[in-house]
Amino acid sequence: xxxxxxxxxxxxxxxxxxxxxxxLDRNPRELPSALIGKPAPAFTxxxxxxxxxxxxxKDYAGKVWLLNxxxxxxxxxxxxxxxxxxxxxxxxxxxxxxxxKDRPDASQAWLKRFGDPYSVVxxxxxGRAGIDWGVYGAPETFVVDKQGTIRFKHVGPVTPExxxxxxxxxxxxxxxxx
Numbered sequence: 001x002x003x004x005x006x007x008x009x010x011x012x013x014x015x016x017x018x019x020x021x022x023x024l025d026r027n028p029r030e031l032p033s034a035l036i037g038k039p040a041p042a043f044t045x046x047x048x049x050x051x052x053x054x055x056x057x058k059d060y061a062g063k064v065w066l067l068n069x070x071x072x073x074x075x076x077x078x079x080x081x082x083x084x085x086x087x088x089x090x091x092x093x094x095x096x097x098x099x100x101k102d103r104p105d106a107s108q109a110w111l112k113r114f115g116d117p118y119s120v121v122x123x124x125x126x127g128r129a130g131i132d133w134g135v136y137g138a139p140e141t142f143v144v145d146k147q148g149t150i151r152f153k154h155v156g157p158v159t160p161e162x163x164x165x166x167x168x169x170x171x172x173x174x175x176x177x178x
Contacts, residue, residue, distance in 0.1 A: 043056060043124075062146050065093060067095075070139050084117035085115045088119075093175075096121075100129075
């Protein structure tokens with residue numbers, strides 16, 4: 001009994017140390033998503049600035065596209081925005097903007113100030129579409145394939161390294177598939 005009282009704290013310390021050590025190996029930007037490999041959640045939202053017009057992921061069936069979740073209130077969104085402006089100029093892949101939990105007038109003012117790289121921007125004022133997509137916060141970016149399946153998710157600002165090293169190769173690979 002005395003040995004058990006001595007070994008129990010040592011065993012507990014070893015288990016806690018193991019979990020802490022394993023936690024140091026993880027990239028905090030790589031959050032698991034249960035939606036990878038699954039159909040993109042359906043939604044129909046008003047197009048920013050054209051509220052009588054609706055957009056749905058079905059509208060891009062047969063295309064590879066990006067969904068970028070952003071908000072005018074999001075400082076990190078400003079960091080990645082110039083990359084999306086450049087990507088839009090290249091015309092490599094359509095980018096859908098999901099203005100998440102944002103007032104439409106604030107979203108429009110932000111795009112006017114920083115540029116609009118999006119092929120379409122939908123307004124998710126109440127954030128319900130974001131919930132269906134498993135959005136933790138802005139910015140987040142998803143890659144959707146031609147069949148409407150989510151193939152990749154990134155949490156946080158897209159960096160030049162991520163864009164060149166992972167996103168664009170995946171987009172090109174998916175565009176080459178039938």
